[in-house]
Structures are given as structure tokens and as C-alpha cells.
Amino acid sequence: VFFSILIVSDYSKSQVYKKQLEIANFKTKNLLKSREQLISTVSHDLKTPLSTIVGYSELLGNSDVNTKQSYFIKNIKNSSEYITQLVQDLLDFSKIEAGKITIEKVPFLLPEIIEDVAVNIQSVYKQKNIDLIINVDEKFQKRIVGDPFRLKQILSNIIGNAYKFTEEGHIRVAAYANEEDTFTISIQDTGIGIERENQKLVFEEFAQANENIEKKYGGTGLGLSICQKIISILGGTLSLDSIFGKGSTFTIQLPLLFDESQPNSLNEVKS
Numbered sequence: 670v671f672f673s674i675l676i677v678s679d680y681s682k683s684q685v686y687k688k689q690l691e692i693a694n695f696k697t698k699n700l701l702k703s704r705e706q707l708i709s710t711v712s713h714d715l716k717t718p719l720s721t722i723v724g725y726s727e728l729l730g731n732s733d734v735n736t737k738q739s740y741f742i743k744n745i746k747n748s749s750e751y752i753t754q755l756v757q758d759l760l761d762f763s764k765i766e767a768g769k770i771t772i773e774k775v776p777f778l779l780p781e782i783i784e785d786v787a788v789n790i791q792s793v794y795k796q797k798n799i800d801l802i803i804n805v806d807e808k809f810q811k812r813i814v815g816d817p818f819r820l821k822q823i824l825s826n827i828i829g830n831a832y833k834f835t836e837e838g839h840i841r842v843a844a845y846a847n848e849e850d851t852f853t854i855s856i857q858d859t860g861i862g863i864e865r866e867n868q869k870l871v872f873e874e875f876a877q878a879n880e881n882i883e884k885k886y887g888g889t890g891l892g893l894s895i896c897q898k899i900i901s902i903l904g905g906t907l908s909l910d911s912i913f914g915k916g917s918t919f920t921i922q923l924p925l926l927f928d929e930s931q932p933n934s935l936n937e938v939k940s
């Protein structure tokens with residue numbers, strides 16, 4: 670045993686081993702690069718025809734069609750929207766993996782972003798009996814500096830999930846400033862909840878709490894993993910607190926920086 674350890678340790682120091690390691694690293698890097706290029710090219714090529722399908726099925730759906738036709742058109746639209754989301758998720762995912770994701774730093778009004786996203790999603794799920802409650806700290810009348818586009822993307826995902834997995838009750842979105850220059854946005858729902866043993870799993874790529882979820886609600890299992898990665902790039906954290914059968918709370922914590930330039934208040938902007 671001692672002899673073979675000696676051989677192994679000598680081998681790990683040898684030039685041959687170093688060269689082999691270099692080649693392996695080079696090959697892995699190249700493989701990752703071509704995978705990223707493949708995903709990115711295919712995704713871009715899929716996006717245009719997909720938006721044509723979604724657009725035309727929307728137009729058809731609004732025209733004079735019978736119930737059967739309307740059902741078919743709705744299915745075409747839902748499926749193509751699902752593929753569009755999957756393509757977007759894959760694009761984001763490969764960009765994050767390649768370290769190519771871009772983050773902006775611009776002034777914006779947090780209440781506007783939260784309301785935009787929440788009200789938009791609420792309109793999609795208007796047939797559900799869910800109260801939307803939004804509580805945003807007064808302090809956010811003042812602009813903050815960050816990436817409003819990424820924040821919208823994150824909130825759309827998490828608030829979208831809250832609506833998707835809740836049949837009745839409420840969804841509460843709250844935002845408040847913390848000490849230590851951070852702020853919190855929590856999204857609490859009274860939905861199906863997530864079993865304790867699956868609570869870590871849902872942040873992994875392509876993971877869903879169980880296969881019944883996939884059958885009943887669809888989805889790609891990529892959303893939360895992308896959110897968590899983007900939040901971490903933004904210097905924040907995403908956590909989950911859930912009771913199975915009762916509901917879930919997703920909590921986002923991000924660095925807080927108020928914009929000191931003009932104009933700075935929500936009232937000023939609205940008046």
C-alpha cells in the first residue's frame with residue numbers, strides 16, 4: 670500500500686500528469702463553450718418562429734371561432750408559450766454558466782416594479798379566488814439603485830409560482846429595509862406548500878417538488894435555480910420557508926443603495 674501511495678503521489682507531481690490535467694481542462698473548457706454556443710444559437714433561432722406562433726394563435730383566438738377551434742387554439746398558444754419560457758430559461762441558464770450575464774446599476778422605484786409584476790400576473794390568474802396584498806415600506810418612495818430588469822425577472826418567477834401553486838386565499842408581497850444596508854422582499858402564499866425534504870431540491874436545475882407537480886402544473890424546473898443564481902450575482906440571498914399543505918414564503922434579501930441624485934421621490938414622479 671505504502672509503495673502504491675508513493676507511486677500515486679509521485680505521479681501526481683509528474684510532468685506527464687500536469688500535461689494530462691492541462692489537456693483535460695482545455696477539453697472541458699472547449700466543451701462548455703460549444704455547449705453554451707449551441708444553446709445560445711438554437712435558442713435564438715427558436716425565438717422568432719415561436720413568437721410568430723404565439724402572435725398568430727392570439728389573433729386567431731380573438732377572431733370568430735367555434736368552441737372546438739377555440740380549444741385547439743388555446744392549446745397551441747399555451748404550448749408555444751411554454752416552449753418560449755423554456756427557451757428563455759435555457760438561454761439565461763447558459764449565460765449564467767458562462768459568466769456572461771450582465772447586471773445593470775440604475776435608479777428605479779421599487780414599488781413600481783413590484784406593482785407592475787404583481788398586477789400583471791394577477792391579471793393572468795384572474796379566474797382564481799386569490800387576494801393580492803402588497804405592502805411596501807414608505808422608505809421606498811425614494812429611488813434605489815440596482816437592476817430593475819433582473820428584479821422584474823426574479824419577481825415574475827416567484828410571484829408567478831405563488832399564483833400557479835395557490836388555488837385560494839392570499840398572496841402577500843412585502844418589501845422593507847433592514848439595518849446593515851439591505852432590503853427584503855417576501856412573497857407569501859397560501860398554496861400547496863412544499864414538503865420539508867424537497868425544500869432544498871426546488872432550487873436545483875430542472876427540479877420540481879414531485880412528478881405530480883409537473884403533470885398538473887407544467888413548468889421547467891429552471892425558474893428558481895435561475896433566480897437564486899441571479900440573486901447571488903446581485904449580492905443577495907433567496908430563502909424558502911414552507912409548510913406542506915399550508916403555503917410558502919420566499920424571501921429575497923438584496924443590498925440596499927438609495928439614489929442620492931434627483932428626482933428621487935415617487936410623489937415627485939407622479940405629480
Ligand code: ADP
Pocket residue numbers: 826830831834858860861862863871876877878879882883887888889890891892893894917
Ligand atoms: P417550475 O415552476 O417551472 O417547475 P421552478 O424552479 O420555478 O420551476 O420551481 C421548482 C419547483 O418548486 C416547482 O415545480 C414546484 O414544485 C416548487 N414550487 C415553487 N414555487 C412554489 C410555491 N409557491 N408553492 C409550492 N411549490 C412551489
